[in-house]
Amino acid sequence: MELGMIGLGRMGANMAQRLHRGGIRVTGFDPGQAARERMASAGVATAASLEALVQAMPAPRAVWLMVPAAAVEPLLEQLLPLLAPGDLVVDGGNSWYRDSLRHAQRCHQAQVAFIDCGTSGGVWGLKEGYCLMLGGEPGAMARLKPALQVLAPAADRGWAHVGPVGAGHFCKMVHNGIEYGMMQAYAEGFALMQKKQEFALDLAQVAEVWRHGSVVRSWLLDLATDALRDNPRLEGIAPYVQDSGEGRWTVSEAIELDVSAPVITLSLLERLRSREANSFADRMLAQMRSGFGGHAVKAANDGE
Template sequence: MELGMIGLGRMGAAMAERLARGGHRVLGFDPLPSAREAAATRGVEAVDALPALTAALAAPRTLWLMVPAAAVDATIEALLPHLAPGDRVIDGGNSHYRDSQRRAQALAARGLRFVDVGTSGGVWGLREGYCLMAGGEADDIAAIRPLLQTLAPAPDRGWAHVGPIGAGHFVKMVHNGIEYGLMQAYAEGFALLQRKEALVPDLAQVAELWRHGSVVRSWLLDLTAGALEANPALDGIAPYVEDSGEGRWTLAEAIEADLSTPVIALSLLQRLRSRETDPFGEKLLAAMRAAFGGHPIRPAGGSGAR
C-alpha cells in the first residue's frame, strides 16, 4: 500500500520504517526538519509540507496521524484543503475516544473516512511489532488491513477490529489504565524486597527468576529485569512519574459508569504523589498528630524524632 505518515517522532518514524520494510510506500511529514532528515535515513520518503505530502499520494489517499492528542484537530484542519472525498484519515495516537467520534462525524460530512487505531508497543514496536486496536467501519478496516498486518507482530495476531469508530481509542485508554496498575504493583513489590536488602540482596536476580514460569511474568517484568540488571540501585533516576492522561480518562469513565476501579485509581494518585516536592498534606498530618497527642515534630531538613 501507499500512505502518508504525519508525525515522525519516536513512534511515527519507527512505524513508518516498519511499513517501508514491509514493502509499503511511505511518505512522511513532520514540522521538524531534524525529524524529516532522520526518517529519510530509515527508508521513509520525507517531504517538507502537508500539501507536498498529499500531492504525492494517489487517490484515494490514506493519511496516518501519529501526533500528540492536542495537535490532532489542528493537523486535520491543515489537511482538509488538500483532501478529496474518499480519502481516509487514521489517528493512531492517544486521542480521547469521544474526540475520535466527533472527528469522524465532521469528516464524514465532507465525504472523508476516519479510523481510530489505539497503538501500543512503544520504542520496541519496530522490532517486536505493535498491538493495534482499530475502530471504524468494516470496509475501512478491510482497506487498511495490509498496514495493520505489517505493523503487528504477525499478520494473524496483535491487531483487531474492536468495534465502531471510537472503540480503538477506548480500548487503548483502558489498556493504559491497566498498565498503570500493573506498573504500580511491580513497583510496590520490588520496593518491599529492597527494604529487606539483607534478606534479599539481588533484586535483578529475583526479577529474572520471576520471568520464567511465574504467574506474574510479563513483558513489563522483562523490562523491569533489564532495568535492574543495568542499574541495580536505580542511581540517577528521580522518583517523578509522568502520566499520558489516559489513566485519568479511564478513571473518569469508570466514575461515570458507577464502576469501582480502585487499583487504577490508586496507581494514578501515586503518580501524582511522586511529583510533590514539599507535600503540604503530610506536614499537616504531623501538625495534627502533635496537637492531639503531643508527639514530636521532625523539623524540616532535620532528623528529629519520629
C-alpha cells in the first residue's frame, strides 16, 4: 500500500516512520523545510508541495492528514482540487466530530472518500503503536486496513472501525475527556500525599508500587512514576495546564445529551483555574468571608 502523510510534526513524523518501517510506501509533505529534511534523513520520501505529493502517488490515492484541527478546512480547500474521484482522505488529528461531518460532505461532493480517525498514542506511538478509532464507509476502511495494521500495536488489536463518519473523532473526544478526569485524580492524590509531610513519603516509590497489581495502574501512572523519579519536587514546572479543546467539546456534548459528567467537567475547570495567577474569584471569596464573619483578609504582600 502507498500513503501520503501531510503534516510532519511530532505525531505525523512518527506515524510516517512507523508506516515506512512496516513496509508501507510513504510520501510525506510539510510546509516546513526542516520537517521534510528530518523525514528524508529517516528514509521517508518527501514532496516539496501538495501538488508534488499528489503527483508522486498512483491513483487511487490515500492521503492522511496529521495537522491541527483549525488547519483541516483550509488544507482541504487546497487539496481536494488536486485529487481525483476515488481518492481517499483520512483526518487523523483531533478535529471536532461535527467539523468532520462537514469535511466528509465536502469530500463527497468531490467524489473523494473520507475517514475520520481518532488517534491516541502521543510521542510513544512510534515504538508502542497507536490506538485508532475510525469512522467512515466500510469500503474506504478496507482500503486503509494494511496501514492501520502497521500503525496499531498489533495487526489484530488497537484499531477499530467504530461507526459511520464522525464516530471516530467522537470516540476520541470522549477518550480525551476521560483522560482529563484520570489525570486530575492522579494529580490530586499525589498532592495529598506530598502534603502529609510527617510521613515523608517517597512519591516515586509509592507510584512504582501502584504500577504492579493495583487497580489504579495505567500508562498515565507509568508516566507519573517516571516524572516523580526524575524530578521528585517537580521543580521548574509552572502550575499552568493547557487544554487542546477535546475536554470542552466533551463537556458541551454531555450537556446537550443530558448526560451527567461531573468528573470530566471539574477536571476541565481545574485546568482553566491553573491559569489564574491572581484569581479574582479567590480574592472575592476572601472578601465575602470577611464581610459576613469578620475573618481576617490576607494582604497581597503578606509573607512576601
